[in-house]
Amino acid sequence: MILALAVCGAILLPACKRSDPQAEAAAAAAKTAAAEDAAKQSAAAFDDAVSKQNWPLAKAQADVLLAQYPDTEAARRVRAQFDEVKAKADAMREQTRMASLWSYNSETVEGGQQLSASIYAKEDIDTDGSGAKPVRLIFRDHPSWGKSAYLVLQAGDFDCYGGCRVPVTLDDKPAKTLPASRPKTDEAIAMFIDDERALWRMTKGAKVMRIEFPTKAVGKKTAVFEVGGLDRSKLPGWD
Template structure:
C-alpha cells in the first residue's frame, strides 16, 4: 500500500499538532467535561484538515488517471480518516479507481503471458508469438506438463499455428480434427496434423488464419486434441493479452 509522500505526511503532522495545541490551550482552565469535548472537537478538526491534504494527493492521481496510485492513496485516506468529509467525497471515486486499477493490473498480467521472438533465418526473419497453457496437462501418464501455443511467420514456410507438448504425443499423424472453443462460444471443429518428425512434439492447426481471427478480442482459447495414450486432452490459454502488432503480416 502506498503511503502519503514525505512532504504531505509532514504537513499533516504539523497541521494536526498545531490544531490540537490550539484547542488544548483554549480549554486549559475549563472543567474536565468541557475540556474533553473541546479536545475531541480539536481532534476532529485536525482529522478533517489532514484528510483534505491526503485527498488532494488522491485527486491529483485520479486526474492523471494513475489508477493504481489513486486506489492506494484512497486506501490510506479511508483507513486513517474514515469519518471525514474528504473520505465521504472520494469514496465513490475511490471505488472507480480501484476497479480501473485492477483492470490495469489484469491487462499487464495477461500481456506478460505472451513471449515474442524475432530470429534471423535464411531468407529473412522468423517471427513468433507463444503462450503456455493456463494449467499443465498430463498427456501420457507421466505427470502434468505445460502445453504451448505458437503462431509463427517464417519467410520460407509461411504462417502457421501449432501446439507443442513436452511429453507424450498427439494422435494426429495423418490428420485429425480438434475442438476449438473461444470464450463461451460453441466449439468449432478444425483440421489439424502431426508432422512426421522428431524435432518437436508438435501438432499444427491447419487453418491458422481462422484461428488468429477467432482469438481477436477473446479472453480464453481451449483446444481439445487426441493423444496417443488414448482419449483427448484439453489445453486452455488466456489469450487476451496478445499484442497482434508483433505479427503484422497476420492482421
C-alpha cells in the same frame, strides 16, 4: 489527625479540578481541522492518480484515506467513487497478469527475421500417462515458411498424422472446429492448426481459449490458454 486530613486533602485534590469545556472544544476542533487538511492532501493524490487513469495507485490512495480519515469530507467524496475505481484497478491488474503470460521472440534466420508469440497452457496436462507437463501454443511468422500456429508437447505425441479436426472454444461461446495436422518429423512434438489466421482472429476480444487435441497414449485432452493479454502488434500483418 492533622496528618490524616492533609493526606485526604492530597488524595481529593485531583477530583476538585474542573475541566475546561472551551479548551476541550478548541482541542477537538484543532484535531478535526488537522484531519481534514491531511485528508485533503490524500484526496489530492487520489484525484491525481484518477486523472492519469492509474487505477491501482488511485485505489491504494483511497484505501489509505478511508482507513486513516474515515469521517472527513474528503473521505465521503472519495468513498462515492471507490467501487468504480476498485473495479478498474482489478481489471488493470488482471490485464497486466494476462499480458505477462505471453512471450515474444525475434530471431534472425535465413531469409530474414522470424517472429513468434507463445503462451503456456494454464495447467500442465498428462499427454502420455507419465504425469502432467507443459503444453504450449505458438504463433510464428517465418520469412520462408510463412505464418503458422501450432501446439507443442514435451512428452507423448499427437494422434493427428493423417489430419484431424480440433474443437476450439472461446470463453463461453460454442466450440468451432479447425483443421489440424501432425507433420512427419521428430524435431518437435508439434501439431499445426492449418487455418492459423482463423485461430489468430479468434483470440481477438477473447480471454480464454480451449483447444481439444487427440493424443496417441491417453486420448483427447484439452489445453486452456488465457489469451486475453496478447499484444497483437508483435506479429504485424496477422490481423
